[in-house]
Amino acid sequence: MSALAFTALLAAPVAGSASDVPIQGLWRSPGGNSIINIAPCGDKFCGTVAWASKKAKHDSRKATEQLVGSPLLTDLDQREDGSWLGKLFIPDKNMRATAKLQLAGPHQLKVSGCAAGKALCKSALWTRTVEPLPVENGK
Numbered sequence: 001m002s003a004l005a006f007t008a009l010l011a012a013p014v015a016g017s018a019s020d021v022p023i024q025g026l027w028r029s030p031g032g033n034s035i036i037n038i039a040p041c042g043d044k045f046c047g048t049v050a051w052a053s054k055k056a057k058h059d060s061r062k063a064t065e066q067l068v069g070s071p072l073l074t075d076l077d078q079r080e081d082g083s084w085l086g087k088l089f090i091p092d093k094n095m096r097a098t099a100k101l102q103l104a105g106p107h108q109l110k111v112s113g114c115a116a117g118k119a120l121c122k123s124a125l126w127t128r129t130v131e132p133l134p135v136e137n138g139k
Contacts, residue, residue: 021040026129035050046075047071109126
């Protein structure tokens with residue numbers, strides 16, 4: 001590693017202001033059926049549904065009448081290892097789970113959820129998106 005690259009690495013911001021928080025922003029779920037906005041919520045972070053496909057809205061209707069605007073991730077706190085821990089709501093299953101988020105690259109976020117202790121655990125890779133939210137055709 002060159003001296004310049006090493007100096008740049010040392011000067012990199014470490015979770016200072018909210019704009020420096022690497023999980024903040026819009027994230028597309030693996031199937032592309034929802035986009036989650038991760039942003040500050042008081043002194044912690046949360047993830048709210050910013051957009052959802054017709055199928056996602058249909059699948060979650062037993063848990064919530066209004067999927068867009070629903071909080072999916074709450075009480076997110078960053079740990080020393082860089083991961084984030086909090087709570088996850090899975091609307092299509094009407095379940096709550098513990099959540100762990102870990103960057104898997106500059107544009108990928110590994111989201112893991114465990115319910116019933118650690119008996120039921122699943123992970124998915126969300127992809128950062130900077131594109132405008134999709135416009136839904138029809139109702």
